[in-house]
Amino acid sequence: MDKPKFFLWAGMASAPAFLFQSDPLFRWIQVLLFISATIISGKKFRLLPNLLMTAGIIFANLMTPNGKVILSFWGFSVTQGALVNGFSRAGLLVGMIYLSRFSVRKNLQIPGRLGSLLSLVFFYFDRIVEGERVTRGNFMEKIDEKLMAVQKISIEDFSSGENPDHLSGGEKLIVPALVFILSWTLFTIPLLI
Amino acid sequence: MQSVSREAHMVAMLAAFCMFFSMIEYLIPKPLPFMRLGLANLPILIALFLLSDRKILLLIFLKVLGQGLVNGTLFSYIFLFSAAGTLCSGTAMLLIFKAAGKRVSLIGICLAGALVSNMVQLVLARFFIFGRSAFIIGPPFLIIGTVSALILGFFAERFVEQSKWFALQRGERNG
Structure with a gap:
């Protein structure tokens, strides 16, 4: 393992x-x-x-x-x-x-298609919680900005395991x-x- | 690692946001443990415009799972209520969106989803917890559900109109 x-x-x-x-x-x-x-x-x-x-x-x-x-x-x-x-x-x-x-x-890889997807969900959840706090704007603008910030994380970023433990x-x-x-x-x- | 498509990334990201909103919603006390404002439905409403039917169903499944994990209810009866409500309401919202298209606003879709979810949960409460007296809590339960669905639907409607992120995703999907 x-x-x-x-x-x-x-x-x-x-x-x-x-x-x-x-x-x-x-x-x-x-x-x-x-x-x-x-x-x-x-x-x-x-x-x-x-x-x-x-x-x-x-x-x-x-x-x-x-x-x-x-x-x-x-x-x-x-x-x-x-x-x-x-x-x-x-x-x-x-x-x-x-x-x-x-x-x-960050470089967690669960086998299978569902496993890959679950790894991705956890990866994004971690980025949402850990990422920079959005302080500007109302609730909607904050969500929008958070989505933009998380979206910037590329597919390569996920699979390369950048910033290793x-x-x-x-x-x-x-x-x-x-x-x-x-x-x-x-x-x-x-x-x- | 199996290759992951761009759409799968979108599903995962929206599922992660469902988990995040569940976390926020957890802060708000509820008169009944399985009663929710439905904030975590926002990513599903957005997904109606961005994902295929199968991926939306997958997102609904991941939302149920994520909610159970984040709120720590995965091994409790609350999970059963939440899962049944979410699966039925999510499917109802998808069907209405597909059938009616732009003739029904997100407020209408959200209201229908809340109604389905609340009715399913009331029926479960009738058989698992309260017995016949479950229908005493019916009116306040449905009123709160309707009001929160109106608010969420209005918010979702404004979000799809004004969000830069949404416009970008929609542009990429259509382009």
């Missing part, structure tokens, strides 16, 4: 341990694991957009009260259930993004193996406590 495929299989095998995580705290530890693995394997990480996204999800969930009121100000009630729910959902979204970014290497051969195998082992360990711990 080549190295990009090893990353993909490790990521896919780790996904159930993350998706079925019952404890929000351990879910966030898994998120930190995926972010660390993404950084180690040479991809960019921006703190602010992730913080804003997390805050946005938690705030949106607080709009639907659920459970015990733990804080109340200016007529707005913060409920425990909504807070935990928002915290967990934010973790799920951020974690899935980084698990996918970690799992999909900077890890050495040994490290490349250790990182996904560790992600797999640690994410399942973090899944198991809350079940045993």
